[in-house]
Amino acid sequence: MKTILIIEDEAHIARFIKSAMEQEGYQVYAADSSQRGLIEAASRRPDLLILDLGLPDADGCDVISDIRAWSSLPILVLSARSDEQDKIRALNLGADDYLVKPFSMGELIARVNAQMRRWQASYEAPVVLALGNVTIDLAQRQVKKNGTDIHLTPIEYRLLTVLIKNAEKVMTHQQLLNDVWGKGHNHQEHYVRIFMSNLRQKLEDNPSRPSYFFTEIGVGYKLHIPKS
Structure with a gap:
């Protein structure tokens, strides 16, 4: 049984989500503070985290940073903060999705299920790919540049694998929004821009003049794999 951890200080919302997710067949744990949530995350090792940013003892973005120091589990932020900069900060820190309160339980369930499916499907066949001085081992989920490990967030890695499959x-x-984030993000093109910029910064020698990750202006992006 897949497990979900909810870190939410509003008890009625936590109970509402817990009941709905249990009806979907998940085992659910809940915490009402960042401190308790981090303890639960470390001990329970959940398959997915639903996180409120407005916690009583810390900012939820600090929780994202702490979790990402040791885990790549999917993190779905659930917050009343609707400002784009709050979303960008949470996503840059390693959140996989962001849903603004008030929310539809049907949409939350769909996004949770989509994250679970993508997480399961991210285990790839053993393929090693070279982009110049960058080596990508899909079997080991390992990316190296000049022999040095490069850390990619889970969503950066998923974006990279989608581009590789469609090289x-x-x-x-x-x-890209549908394949990486799911169909609930139709109007959030800034997600793609943010994470493509991150990939270029980490993998291109000259991010402003990329050799592999190309922008098709007004359309999208293309990964070019040079022939060896």
Whole structure:
């Protein structure tokens, strides 16, 4: 049984989510503070985290940072903060998805299920790919540049694998949103821009003049794999 941890200080919301997720067949644990949540995350080792940013003892973004220091489990942020900069900060720190309160339980369930499916499907066949001085081992989920390990967040890694599967093909913003984040993100093209920029910064020698990750202006992006 897949497990979910909810870190949410509003008890009625936590109970509401817990009941709905248990009906979906998940085992659910809950914590009402960041301190308790981090303890639960370390001891329970959940398959997915649902996280409120407005916690009583810490900012939820600090929880994301702490979790990402040792785990790549999917993190779905559930917050009343609707400002784009709050979303960007949480995503840059390693959150996989962001849903603004008030929310539809049906949409939350769909996003949780989508994250679980993508997490399961991210275990790839043993393939090693070279992009110049960058080596990508899909079997080991390992990326190296000049022999040095490069840390990619789970969503950066998923974006990279989608581009690899569709190498030399222009992927529209919408296709990337659907394949990486799910169909609930139709109008959030800034997600793609943020994470493509992150990939270029980490993997390109000259991010401003990329050799592999190309922008098709007004359309989307394309991964070019040079022939050896």
